[in-house]
Amino acid sequence: MSDAVVVSRARRTRARAVLVLGAALLLAVAGTTAPRGEAAGKPGAALAVGAGAVGGVGRGVGSVDTGTHAHIPLYQQAVSVLPDGARAGVPSDALAVYLPGTRVADPAAAVLASAVGATPTTTVVVGPRAAAAAAAEQQEWLAAGQVPGAGGPHEALARAALLDLHSLTVADGVVVAGWSSMWRYVWPRDSAFVAVALARTGHVDDALAVLDFLARVQSPDGSFQARYLTDGSGPPDARGVQTDGTGWAMWAAGLVLAEVDDADRAAVARRLAPLVERSAVRALSLVAGGLPPASPDYWEVPEREVTLGTAAPLVAGLEQAVVVLDAAGRPGPAAAAAAGAVAARRSVVDAFAPQGYGRYATRTVPDAASAFVLPPFWTEPAPGAHAAWRASVPSMLRPADGLAPGGGWRRDGVSWTPQTTLYAWVAAEQGQVDRAEHWLGVVDRHRTSSGAIPEKLLADGTPAAVAPLGWSAACVLLAIDALGTRDT
Numbered sequence: 001m002s003d004a005v006v007v008s009r010a011r012r013t014r015a016r017a018v019l020v021l022g023a024a025l026l027l028a029v030a031g032t033t034a035p036r037g038e039a040a041g042k043p044g045a046a047l048a049v050g051a052g053a054v055g056g057v058g059r060g061v062g063s064v065d066t067g068t069h070a071h072i073p074l075y076q077q078a079v080s081v082l083p084d085g086a087r088a089g090v091p092s093d094a095l096a097v098y099l100p101g102t103r104v105a106d107p108a109a110a111v112l113a114s115a116v117g118a119t120p121t122t123t124v125v126v127g128p129r130a131a132a133a134a135a136a137e138q139q140e141w142l143a144a145g146q147v148p149g150a151g152g153p154h155e156a157l158a159r160a161a162l163l164d165l166h167s168l169t170v171a172d173g174v175v176v177a178g179w180s181s182m183w184r185y186v187w188p189r190d191s192a193f194v195a196v197a198l199a200r201t202g203h204v205d206d207a208l209a210v211l212d213f214l215a216r217v218q219s220p221d222g223s224f225q226a227r228y229l230t231d232g233s234g235p236p237d238a239r240g241v242q243t244d245g246t247g248w249a250m251w252a253a254g255l256v257l258a259e260v261d262d263a264d265r266a267a268v269a270r271r272l273a274p275l276v277e278r279s280a281v282r283a284l285s286l287v288a289g290g291l292p293p294a295s296p297d298y299w300e301v302p303e304r305e306v307t308l309g310t311a312a313p314l315v316a317g318l319e320q321a322v323v324v325l326d327a328a329g330r331p332g333p334a335a336a337a338a339a340g341a342v343a344a345r346r347s348v349v350d351a352f353a354p355q356g357y358g359r360y361a362t363r364t365v366p367d368a369a370s371a372f373v374l375p376p377f378w379t380e381p382a383p384g385a386h387a388a389w390r391a392s393v394p395s396m397l398r399p400a401d402g403l404a405p406g407g408g409w410r411r412d413g414v415s416w417t418p419q420t421t422l423y424a425w426v427a428a429e430q431g432q433v434d435r436a437e438h439w440l441g442v443v444d445r446h447r448t449s450s451g452a453i454p455e456k457l458l459a460d461g462t463p464a465a466v467a468p469l470g471w472s473a474a475c476v477l478l479a480i481d482a483l484g485t486r487d488t
Contacts (some may be wrong), residue, residue, distance in 0.1 A: 005280055016208050069399070069413030069459040075180045079167040079452035080105045080122045081138055083130040087170060089179045094119040096450045098137040101142070101159075103167045103450070111150055129246050145202030148480035155442045159376040160256040160451040162201065164468035165194060177453065178319030178463040178466035185236055188214055188245035189298060190471040192252035197474035200481050201257040206282060207256045208268065214249050215275035222246055222282025227294065233268040243295035247313030248278045251377065254320025257327060269327035277330065280337045284315045285346040291351055291361070297369070298418075299405055308352050312372035315344045326375050335379045348373070349382050357388040359406055366392035366407035370418040371426045376478075401442045408436065413459030417443050421453075421475035428482035436479055443476060 045389035046367035068243045076089035077096060090096050090105075095118055105121035107128050126134075148158045163460050167173050177183045177190045192346030196267045200205035201437035217228045225235040260268045286292035296302060297309030318341035325334035352373075360368035370389045373382040395407030402415025403423060413430045426441035446461040447453055456462035 004192075015181040022175075028441050043207070071264075072414065072456060072458065072464040074448065074454065074462075074464050077448035078103060078452040078468055079164075079179045079468065081134055082122070082124055082126060083134045083168055085171070086124075087167060087179070088122045088124050089438055090121055090450055091119050092120050092282045092448075097123040097133060098450075098479070102135040102138045103163050104131050105136060124383040127464075136165060141203075145198075148201060148477055148484055151277065152478045152484075154440060154444070154483070155449075156451075157440065158480045159479060160447065161197075161480075163452060164217035164452055165470060165477075166471035167208075167242065168228055168468065168470045170340045173206075173211075173213035175210060175470055176230060177227075177471065180466050180467050181465050183243075184230070185467075186217075186223040186230060187227045187471075189242070189248050190474075192245075192248035192471050193263070193474040193478075195252045197477040197481075198321050199256040201477055204256070204259055207259070208271070211253055211256060211272060211275060213273075217452070218249070218275060218278060220278070222278035222280070224377060224484065225259075239300075241295065242297065243292055244297050244310050244313040246282050246288075247315070250283070250317030250321040250324070251313060251319075254323045255376070256405060257324055265327055266329070269324050270329070272324050273328040273330060273456060274394075276321050276324045276328075279331050280318060280333060280340070281324070281335040283318055283321075283344075284336060284340040287340060287347065290347040297444070306355060307369065308361075308372065309359070309369035311348045311352070312369055312377065312440060315341060315348055316377040317391070318344060329479065344460070347383070353382065353388075355383065356383060356391060356469055359408060366388070366395045366405065367393070368396065368405050368422060371422055374430065375425055376482075384428070394422070398457075400446065400457040402457050414464070415442070415457040417453055417455060417457065417469060417472040418475065421472050425475045425479040427460065428479045433483065435481055439474065440479055443472070 074092040077092050078090040079093065080088045080090050082088055095113060098104055098107045098121065099106050105126065107126050110122065110212045113128040142159070142162060143325065147155060147162065149155050150158075158213045165175065168179065174186060175191055175194050176185060177187050185471050191214060195207040195210040198204070198210065213232065214224070216232050217234075218224060223241045223243070226239035226242045227235060229232040229236050246333060252275050257265065257269055257272060260447040284470060291306050291311055292314060294303045294306045295310045297307050299309065322334050352358070355361060355364045356366070357370040357373055359365040359369065370385065370392045371377070371384045375381060392404070392407065396403040396405070396409070396419070398404055398415040399413050400415045402417065404414065404420050405416055420439050420442055427435035427439065442457070443453060446457050446463055448463045452468040453476060454467035455465040455469040455472065456463070458464050
């Protein structure tokens with residue numbers, strides 16, 4: 001892509017740029033706090049200017065001594081949508097200005113930003129008409145679904161999460177985990193959560209496209225590599241197979257199918273059946289002797305013994321495989337998946353319950369995977385799972401009030417938004433509204449200055465690392481949706 005600065009010769013465009021960027025600068029300098037729900041992305045907002053900062057987020061809590069804590073930069077503050085489906089990272093130091101309700105850079109503002117030496121939202125050349133067309137496309141996509149929590153305190157956060165997912169979608173069904181170079185790939189795990197979030201927000205066709213991509217890249221034996229190139233040609237490196245992907249693919253297929261209209265249910269189930277049946281065969285072989293072999297899970301590190309983060313998703317997946325295969329008219333494979341799910345569940349409970357559903361079956365190490373033995377993952381909670389899940393929180397809590405991936409994670413003061421938002425979703429599904437609201441609030445207060453949801457929060461709440469992160473955006477949407485469902 002070109003790095004040329006947008007230049008327009010129209011006087012009207014230049015005049016508008018002065019007004020837009022001037023307003024942005026005044027807001028940034030004055031530290032104006034917009035009323036709740038007035039952040040970028042809300043229809044009727046005058047300007048989508050640094051929505052996070054203007055909305056009082058991305059500033060940190062400012063009361064924690066971070067001398068002994070990790071200091072991680074923010075790689076970018078958002079992903080900007082360009083014409084013709086292109087994307088560009090928004091620099092962390094940019095005074096980002098978007099067309100209202102979108103992540104499309106305002107080309108007029110870029111003129112003035114460049115003229116005064118500021119960092120513009122993007123340096124890719126985009127004319128006003130092309131930008132308006134891209135903005136209209138993104139607004140049409142939002143309008144085609146529903147915004148969870150619309151009209152309530154979480155509407156702005158939900159809109160930001162939807163914009164995050166749309167901005168990370170680089171082709172039909174291809175949603176990258178993040179925009180930084182090492183994250184610009186498709187992880188089956190992340191895509192599974194994204195598919196469920198898209199389905200539950202009314203974007204069922206997009207959700208099915210995500211699952212179609214997983215079906216295309218899946219190995220014939222039902223396994224998944226850790227991550228894939230966006231063209232579906234294979235993995236970018238030799239990280240190897242991560243077993244939980246097989247479980248997550250089946251789990252997502254079942255939850256997406258639940259959002260399909262009754263009239264289309266059988267046809268969609270048949271569409272999903274190859275992905276699910278290959279996955280089920282693979283899962284059944286892995287759990288034939290009890291627990292599956294050791295594999296990296298969402299921690300993305302080599303393991304010598306099986307973790308709950310690998311074993312629990314296989315149970316969740318087999319349970320949902322029964323639903324999909326039944327609906328697809330595949331009674332034999334459905335029965336095999338049902339029997340396998342029962343046996344695998346028993347093995348996981350027998351092995352992990354004595355250790356409080358921690359990371360390993362051999363010792364007590366609290367882990368965020370304790371959420372995976374509760375609904376919306378397992379159809380019925382494991383015995384003692386609620387207590388274990390609640391007990392995992394103190395060892396995972398970090399200074400910004402978010403959570404680390406587990407009690408055994410490094411003590412660097414960093415909160416991880418995938419786990420924080422995961423716990424918000426699980427809390428909402430369990431009817432624990434206060435807990436869900438708390439963890440959503442942590443993420444809401446510490447978004448980037450564009451309003452995007454980052455991967456990490458430093459000890460003082462400063463957003464860090466990748467922004468946005470698709471997995472976190474998906475869990476935010478699912479949590480807000482679950483809260484709304486319980487309200488009704």
